[in-house]
Amino acid sequence: MERQRTQVGIVGAGPAGLLLAHLLHLRGIESVVLEARSRTYIESRLRAGVLEQGTVDVLTETGLGERMHRQGLVHEGVLLRFAGRTHRIDFRELTGKAITVYGQHEVVRDLVAARLAYDGSLRFEVTDVRVENLETERPRIRYREPGATQETELECDFIAGCDGFHGICRASIPESEIRCFDREFPFAWLGILAEAPPSSHELIYAHHERGFALLSMRSPTVSRLYLQCTPNESLDAWSDDRIWSELSARLATRDGFVLKDGPILQKGITSMRAFVCEPMRHGRLFLAGDAPHIVPPTGAKGMNLAVADVRWLAEAVEAFYRRSDESLLEQYSERCLRRVWKAERFSSWMTSTFHRGPGSTDFDLRIQLAELDYLTSSVSAQRSLAENYVGLPIQ
Incomplete structure (x- = not known):
């Protein structure tokens, strides 16, 4: 040895x-x-x-x-989307900080x-x-x-x-x-990396009755997107067309938001x-x-x-x-x-605010929407989200 x-x-x-x-x-x-x-x-x-x-x-x-x-x-802020409308949380104004x-x-x-x-x-x-x-x-x-x-x-x-x-x-x-x-959540994320310009200059967290969606990016020409799925989901059941169709539905707005698509370079399932x-x-x-x-x-x-x-x-x-x-x-x-x-x-x-779990009722949906409505109408609630998202101090 x-x-x-x-x-x-x-x-x-x-x-x-x-x-x-x-x-x-x-x-x-x-x-x-x-x-x-x-x-x-x-x-x-x-x-x-x-x-x-x-x-x-x-x-x-x-x-x-x-x-x-x-x-x-x-990014100096993040976009929250629910009930067909988009609301921006301004990190810089609320905390003086940003994310990268x-x-x-x-x-x-x-x-x-x-x-x-x-x-x-x-x-x-x-x-x-x-x-x-x-x-x-x-x-x-x-x-x-x-x-x-x-x-x-x-x-x-x-x-x-x-x-x-x-x-x-x-x-x-x-x-x-x-x-x-330990806690395992009853849903997962189907994530894709696509050769497509980001459809937004900041991240979009979308609440939808069909499930959560997230629009992110890796560069000015490459987008990273996620949608909620079941933990035992098969990737074979998700063609590229189906993925883009579902993302478009969950990210849709009343003012006609258009999701930019392109060739999918990679896709996979992430457990929660x-x-x-x-x-x-x-x-x-x-x-x-x-x-x-x-x-x-x-x-x-x-x-x-x-x-x-x-x-x-x-x-x-x-x-x-x-x-x-x-x-x-x-x-x-x-x-x-x-x-x-x-x-x-x-x-x-x-996670609990944006995702719909199995057995979720209309009452649960209304509570989530009320939570998001309160968040986007209260400066104190927005500051709390912003402080946590940009990161608590490393002391």
């Missing part, structure tokens, strides 16, 4: 793991990032890309914002490029990964390099589990030491679930990103929560090395979970 050592071993090269490695590097702390997939895979895996103001600030302050500021689409639409895979590309530019250790396509000795001062990660005939043992001071919901890190914590909260595990730490293992929490995508919080997690984790690790101060490590889980549960609350509220 080959034996190696680092200060922080990071499992997973998604936004959480890569950004944590970058933040640690800026603080002079060594890390090794291990990823089961190839570089091509992680750089091309399409995910949502709504960045909160705080996430934009973190990427800018750490030297990762050049391409984001050049290619990202800044910039694909998660683009963030990953920027992070990979930065990691390799300063010769940081980033190992792709590793297998047989497991974490051990988590309750000691020398936890370790065992794994196998591509084509290797022997294992590598990586001794660490800390391990960061940034390997997603289905990763091995959270599963390595004894069941008696962790509590999980909420998940949180407590605590986000076990011994010297710290969980971040999708490993400890999942939010329904309606509130656009997933990657933004990961950024907040690793920002706090990097700060806590730095305090340990510079001042032998473990207080921030002790506070890590509680600090993150306060933000996580607020994001779960907001995302669940957005």
Whole structure:
């Protein structure tokens, strides 16, 4: 067995793991990032890309914002559509902040490029990964390099589990030491990526008696759209014509809104679930990103929560090395979970307000419409939505 050592071993090269490695590097702390997939895979895996103001600030302050500021689409508001009418929530006026639409895979590309530019250790396509000795001062990660005939043992001071919901890190914590909260929603999203100019310069959240629809975008020439469907929906039942017809119906307005269509480049089904595990730490293992929490995508919080997690984790690790101060490590889980549960609350509220579940009655429909009517006629309610959407402060 080959034996190696680092200060922080990071499992997973998604936004959480890569950004944590970058933040640690800026603080002079060594890390090794291990990823089961190839570089091509992680750089091309399409995910949502709504960045909160705080996430934009973190990427800018750490030297990762050049391409984001050049290619990202800044939105100073969002459009809510119901009962055939459109209402705008002005983020800038209500909060002084905005959001930026910039694909998660683009963030990953920027992070990979930065990691390799300063010769940081980033190992792709590793297998047989497991974490051990988590309750000691020398936890370790065992794994196998591509084509290797022997294992590598990586001794660490800390391990960061940034390997997603289905990763091995959270599963390595004894069941008696962790509590999980889970909710599966009775609907899903059918999402498409289309070669079509966006039909709106800002996102449109549409409530319709046939179900929810969302109009988003990836660039001035590529649109990203979603419509509510059942969790067991078959993509074979959704021809391109049917998708465009249903989106047009759900996004229609009384003043004749026209949805721009085009060739569909990609389509898929996204399940809707909420998940949180407590605590986000076990011994010297710290969980971040999708490993400890999942939010329904309606509130656009997933990657933004990961950024907040690793920002706090990097700060806590730095305090340990510079001042032998473990207080921030002790506070890590509680600090993150306060933000996580607020994001779960907001995302669940957005989901329940815009979607029609199975068994939904006309009474339920009227309550949703009354909620949206109140929201769009109350400045206080709009400010609450705006504050949550652009992102609560990362403190």
